[in-house]
Amino acid sequence: MIEALNKAFCVLPGVGGKSAQRFVYHLLEKNREGGLELAKALINAMENIKNCASCRTLSEKKLCDICANHKRDQAQLCVVETPADIYAIEKSGAYQGKYFVLSGYLSPIDGVGAAELGLDELQQKLNQQQVKEIILATNATIEGEVTAHYISNMAQQFDIQITRIAHGIPIGGELEYADINTIAHALSGRKKYLSD
């Protein structure tokens, strides 16, 4: 029974036998109440959380809070790979538009094509002509770039602005410690410096 729980914990990303064992003994010895709470929360979430009918993010309601919020700008649509990306952008407070979640990136070798990423739905959304700007915020990885490129090609048939979030040296980051790809990107993507 301990072994079974140990093994069950290993489904979590980054959790191996040692961490799982630590979790198991901690819960059994010090916090059984917390363990049962976790079990309840797991069942509740796994069974009831679906995808938002509009943006495909994880949501317990048919429409997620952002899609249901009429104060958000319908003219901007930010395309991200995962719901966690939405969470990160929302925390920045710098965006007031809507989102679209791909739930992954193009990867034909894994059987992930346009259909799996919901690009048909995205096309329909663009076709409704409310979106004026599509912001490609897929990750700065090869897969993310390829996916952004593909969506950009698709979006070109509509009369909308297509943008990509900026990549470069992170704020607070030091040039000395940035990797060469980031530096190359930061240089090629340099902007005119405006002094007041």
Next chain:
Amino acid sequence: MIEALNKAFCVLPGVGGKSAQRFVYHLLEKNREGGLELAKALINAMENIKNCASCRTLSEKKLCDICANHKRDQAQLCVVETPADIYAIEKSGAYQGKYFVLSGYLSPIDGVGAAELGLDELQQKLNQQQVKEIILATNATIEGEVTAHYISNMAQQFDIQITRIAHGIPIGGELEYADINTIAHALSGRKKYLSD
């Protein structure tokens, strides 16, 4: 619901908001089946795992496998702080005796005294005169040393050998990188070197 699960995961040792979020999104997006399995294993373990009536380790049966195994040497009793310690010693394969689990260490300030550590039960066990050697395998921390000292005092009224596991440089460890306390301990605990 996502927030609730996030919070529930934070009961695990070493898991904060960021890791919890990673767990939640991973399960929801990629492995709901695994999440439900984990919930079931949690409920099963939290509700059914009790303490062994003899050695106090975690066990789903009245007597744990080691206590129920008559091939294990009843004359040796190894006293450890936690069930995880038993697991570690068993993996070494170097011990064939029985165990006794304190489930902690003496800590009057936290209200953990002799009764909480089951020292009455331990005393009864020693009183039955089957144990010929008690091996103190509490941790090499101040609390572990104090606890070992206390148990050693208690065991002195019985005609049994009292031993403490050896402390020193770990096997494969380099002297250069060992901490000063370990080196001091390794020196003061030096043994006669027997060449063949």
